[in-house]
Amino acid sequence: MYRTKTCGELRIADVNMEVTLAGWVQRVRKMGGMVFADLRDRYGVTQLVFSEDSNAELCERAAKLGREYVIRVTGNVSERQSKNANIPTGDIEIIVSEMAVLNEAETPPFTIENNTDGGDDLRMKYRYLDLRRECVRSNLELRHKMTMEVRRYLDNLGFIEVETPMLIASTPEGARDFVVPSRMNPGQFYALPQSPQLFKQLLMVSGFDRYFQIVKCFRDEDLRADRQPEFTQIDCEMSFVDQEDVIGTFEGMAKHLFKEIRGVELTGAFPRMTWHDAMKYYGCDKPDTRFEMKFVELMDIMKGHGFPVFDAAEYVGGICAKGAASYTRKQLDALTDFVRRPQIGAKGMVYARVEADGNVKSSVDKFYTQEVLQQMKAAFGAEPGDLILILCGEDTMKTRKQLCELRLEVAQQLGLRDKNKFSCLWVVDFPLFEWSEEEGRFMAMHHPFTSPKPEDVPLLDTDMGAVRANAYDMIINGVEVGGGSIRIYDSALQNKMFELLGFTPERAQQQFGWLLNAFKYGAPPHGGLAYGLDRWVSLFAGLDSIRDCIAFPKNNSGRDTMIDAPSVLEPAQLDELSIAIDIKK
C-alpha cells in the first residue's frame, strides 16, 4: 500500500487522522529546527513537517531531500498555524513520522512550476517533465473531460462510435498523404487517413444512421501553430437529415460543452452568416465576432474626388475603431508597417480621426472636403474619439483579406479579443466551387461529395461560381472549430460533379470507385460534420497553439525531439519492405 490519501484531498476535518501519502517533492524549506516540504501529486500539494525535536534522524533525512524526489510518508494530519488560502489543502499539514525515498531525482533542467524558467525547445525535449507542470497537465485533463462529454452527448442521441481503418489507400486529390509501405504486398503502400470522410459515408450507406468517432487524422503538410501532422477530429455523420438537422444537433453539442466544461449557458440559436456576408463584412470565412468593427465599403463616397490611389482601386473600405482617435502617429505608422508586411501585402493605409467637435481629420485631407469626410463618418456611424482606418486595392477579395488582418490586429491592441468571452456563429451558403488560379479551373471548395443547394442545381451548367453548397462551418472567436455538409447521395449528380471538376469517368472510378459503387445499392440522404478536437480544447483552455493541449506534439519540422523521431531504419527493415532511400539532390 503506497498511500491512503492523495496530496489534494485532506482538509481541516481530517485533522488527527493518520495518513500515508506518496508523490514528488516540490520544494524543501529549512527553518530553525524544522524542515517543511511540499509534496505534489496530480491531485494537489500537501505540506509535510519534520521536526528536529521529535525525530532528529528523520528531520536530517528530510533536509537532504532534493527537488522531484519520489517519497512516501506516513504521519498525522494537523492544523496549520499559518494557513495558505491559495490551495485547497492549505489549512492542514502532515506531521511526518515515517518516510521512505522511493526514487531519487537528478536536478531537472528547468523548474517544475507554472512560471518555469525552461524555454520551448528544452521543455519539448523533456516533455515528460513539462507535463508535470500543473498548467500543462490541466490542459490534458480538460481534453479528457471534453471527450467524455462529447461521447456522453452523442451516445444519448443514439450515435454509435465506429472505428474506421487507419491503413487505407492513398488519394492524390487534396492534401498530401502519409504513406506506409506494405511488406506483404511489395511495391504497394497504405495511406494514413486525412479524415474518415469516405468511410463515414459508407457507414451511412450501411444504415448506421448516426455515426461518430473521435479519431486521429494525418496530413503531411508544412506545419504552423495550429497544425500538427497528426490531429484529432470529432467526426460525425447522420442519415435522413437536412442541413437544419445537422446544425441543430451540433449546435446542441457546442452548448452542452460550454455548459459542462466552461459553466457558460448559451441561450438562443447561434447567429448565421452567409459566406458572402462574412467576406463582405469581415474579409474572411471565419470572422471573429467577439467585437463588431464591420467593414464599410467606401467606393461610392471616396472615389472620384481626385485622390488617384482610391480612384484607381476596385475596392475602398475601412473599419472604425471605437475610441482609438488617441492613437499616436507612431502607433499609426506601426499599423501601416503591419499592413505593408509581405504576408499581408497592402500598399498603404489611410486613417481619419473624428475629433471632439465632430470634425474629421484624415491623412488625405488635401483631396477631400469636410463634407465628403462627414459622409464617410456617417457611413461608419463614427463618433468623436473614433479612429477610421481605410485600405484600398485592385482586387476586392485580396484587399478584404488585408483589411481582415488589420481589423484583428487593432482589436488585439484594443483588448477586444478576450479569451473569456465566446462568440459562436455558423457561416453558411459557402460556394460549391472556388476558382484556382494555379490550376486554371474550378475546384471543390470542401470536397467533391458536398451537395449543391437544390435551387442552385440549374446553375451548375451556366454559372458554376454562383452555385452555393449545403455546407456550414461553426466559428467561435474567429476559429473554425468544425464544419461539414450535406452530401450528394444521387449517383447521377455525383457523376456530374466529377465531370465538372474535370475528372474523367475512369479517374473518378479509380479514385472513388468503391464509394460510387456503394451508392448504387441504395444510399440514404446524409450529411455530417467534423469538429477539430485540438482547436476546441485550445479555445476552452485559452491557448495560443494547439500544441499545448497535445501530450506529445511534434515541432515545426515534424520531429518529436523527446524520442528523436523520425529516425533512420536498419537496412534489413528497408529490404523487407522492398524500398530504398533515394534522396534527390
Place this chain on the structure above:
Amino acid sequence: MYRTKTCGELRIADVNMEVTLAGWVQRVRKMGGMVFADLRDRYGVTQLVFSEDSNAELCERAAKLGREYVIRVTGNVSERQSKNANIPTGDIEIIVSEMAVLNEAETPPFTIENNTDGGDDLRMKYRYLDLRRECVRSNLELRHKMTMEVRRYLDNLGFIEVETPMLIASTPEGARDFVVPSRMNPGQFYALPQSPQLFKQLLMVSGFDRYFQIVKCFRDEDLRADRQPEFTQIDCEMSFVDQEDVIGTFEGMAKHLFKEIRGVELTGAFPRMTWHDAMKYYGCDKPDTRFEMKFVELMDIMKGHGFPVFDAAEYVGGICAKGAASYTRKQLDALTDFVRRPQIGAKGMVYARVEADGNVKSSVDKFYTQEVLQQMKAAFGAEPGDLILILCGEDTMKTRKQLCELRLEVAQQLGLRDKNKFSCLWVVDFPLFEWSEEEGRFMAMHHPFTSPKPEDVPLLDTDMGAVRANAYDMIINGVEVGGGSIRIYDSALQNKMFELLGFTPERAQQQFGWLLNAFKYGAPPHGGLAYGLDRWVSLFAGLDSIRDCIAFPKNNSGRDTMIDAPSVLEPAQLDELSIAIDIKK
C-alpha cells in the same frame, strides 16, 4: 423532415398516429390487391401496407419497389390482423398514404439477411452491404456499448484518457513495425506504435497517476483469425500501485462489463493460477477453464513396464474425457490423426476406456497389467464410461502443448466450450525470461520493463530462468483478453535488465534512452495492463474471429479488398518522400 419515427419504435399504443418513416426496402410481397413491404432501418423493421382499393396508383408504385430501395413513407399506424411475435413492431403496420423513392438500388450481390447467401470474399468486397445485416451491425453496436462502459468505469476511478502519438520512432526489438517515410526529414522514418507502452510509462513519470486510452496499435505480422495489422487496445497504467492494486482495478472492470453488457453478475475474486500450474495442468498459459479435464502426469505409473515409447519419453501424460468411452474406433483414429498433424506434431496417441465393470481397456494392453491400468485410472479419478487419452514425448513443454490441443479438440467435440458460459482467471507468476533456441539466449518474456518479484531478484545473477515476474494475464474461456505487469522504476535495476538481455549500454541508450533518461528525474512505482478490445467484443458476441467485430477488416494478406488497399503510388509521391521501390527477386 425525412421521418418522424424510426422503423423500430412503433407499438400497439401508437395506433392511429400519422407517422413518416424512412429506410430500406427489405422485401416486398404482393397478395391479391395488396402490397406488403418491410421497411428497415438501424432500429428495426416495420411492415408497410399499400392497398389497390384505397390508392391504386400508389399500390402500383409500391409493387415496383426493389430490394434495398431507399424510401420515405407517410401513413397511419394500424393494428395488424396477423401479428408477428418475432419482432417488437410486430403488432402494427403502416397504412401508407404517401411514398417517395429517395434512391433506387441495384440488386445486391448477396441477400441482406442474417442467413445470407454471400460468401466471405464477396461480403468483404461489399462490406458496406454486409454491414447492413443485423448480425454484423449488432457486433459493432456491442463494441460501441463496451467502449462507453469502459470509459465510464475508468473515468469514475479518476483515470484520464490521454492520446499518445501515432507517428513515433521504430524499435527493432519485438514484432515488426509499420513505418512511415518522413518527407520533411529525407531518409528518415516514423513508426506506427505496436502499443503506447513507453509513452504510458512516461506519463507515470509525468505524474498522471492514472492513465488510459482506447487506441489503435499496429503490428506487421503474418495474419490469422485473431490477428489484424491494426487492432485496438484498452491501454491502462497506474502509479503508486502493486500487483494487487492493478488486478483489483481491472478485475473490477471485467465484472462491470459482464454486468452491464452481458447481464452476468460475477461474484467473488477471479481464481488465480501460477504460470507453472497453467503449463503443468493445461499445457498453455491461457487455459480454457470452462471445463476441468486437467492433465495428469503418468511418468511414475506408466514408465518402466517395457512399453518402449513411454520408457523413452521424458513426459507421459493424459486427460480424462468424462463419459467419452463410447468413442468409436473411427473417432479415436480421427483424434490420432488430429494430434499427428504437422501443426501439432505428436507421434501418436494412446487411449484407454473405463468399462462398465471398472476394468480398463487400453490400446497398449499388452504392455500393462490391469493393476497398473487401475493405478492409472485412479490417478485420473476416472469412472466407468470415461475415456483416457495419453500423449508422450521427449520434450515436456512440447508434449504439454500437444496435449493442450488435444484437450481443446475433445472438449469442442463434447460440447464443453459453451459460448454462453464464462470462466475468468488470472494467470500470475510468469517467468521474467524465456530461453530462445533461435537466439541462444534468454529474452524478456513480456518486455524489458517488466519487474522481477522482489524476492527473486537475487536469482538474476544465479538462475535467470527461475526468476518470476510481477506479470499477470487475464484469461477468459482460453482467450488472453489482457495482460500487464508492474514495471521496473529503478534505473539501476533497469540497466541490469538490459545487461542480462544482452544489450550494450550504448544500444540500450540508443533504443530506450528517452525512457532511461526520464527515469533519472523521479519515477514513481507503476504498473498497468492492456486489454484487447477486439478480443473482448468477440468474446461477448460469441464470434470465432475478431474480424467480425471490426467494421472494415483486412484479409489474411493485409488487404482491404473493398477499397483495394494497399495500392501503388504515383512516382511523384515517392520522389517527394525520397524513397524508391526496390523489390528483391
